[in-house]
Amino acid sequence: MTAAHVWDVPGQERAVAVLRGAAERGEVGHAWAFVGPAGVGQQAAARWLAATLNCPRPDPPCGACDVCARCLRGTHPALAEFVPTGAFHRVDDVRDTWLRASSRSLVEGRVKVLRVVDADRLNEAAANAFLKALEEPPPATVWILDVADPDELPDTILSRCRALRFPPWPLPVLEREAERLGIVDPAERALAARAALGSPLTLRRLAAPGGLDDLRAHRALPRRLREEVRPSRSPRRGRSTTR
C-alpha cells in the first residue's frame, strides 16, 4: 500500500479516484461541485484533498504528518469550510469571509481548499458576489461546493465547476459503519443499514441510544394504523352480504 492510498472516504471510491488522479497529475483546477446528498463523504474528501495538496512528504498525503493531521481535523489554515449562518448563505458572508479567505496569502501550506457547505443555498446577491471569485480565480486556491440539488445553483456558477458525484452509501458500507458505531447484532446492523436509505447521517441517528427502538416503533405505526382501521371493515363485510 502506497501513501497515496491512505484516503479514507467510505462509500466514495470513485470520487476519491478522480480527486487523487487530478492531484497526481497536477490538474485539480480551481473549482469542484461535489454533487450528492449531504453528509455522504464530502467533508472527508475535501479534507483529504487539502492534505494531499499541502502534505510536505513525498507521495502525499502521508496521512501521518502534522499537516495531514490538521487538514483532516479541519484546523489547518490552508483549509476553510463555510457553513450557512441562516437559511441561506448571505452576501455579507461571501464578501467578508469567503472572498477574504480566497485573496489572503497563505502563511502556511501550498494550496488553499475552500469548501462551501450547502452551496445550493446561496441567495441571489451572494451568488452574484461569489461568481466574481469564480470568474477570476486566485492562484493556488481550490473551491469545493457541496451541492445537494444542482437545480438550486445558478448555471453560471455550476458551469465553472468540475462536477463530481457523491452518491448515497451502498448497503455494505452502511453495515460496516453500523458495526463501527457499535451496533453489535448483525440483524440490527442490517435493519439500521436498510433504514438509513443511503445516508450515514441517518445511520448515526439510528445507532444513537434508543435509535433502533424509535425505528421499530415508527415501523410498527403503519401496521397499528391498519389494525385500527380493520374493525370498521367488519360491518362493511356484513353489508356486502346484503348486496
Ligand SMILES: [Zn+2]
Ligand atoms: Zn502528510
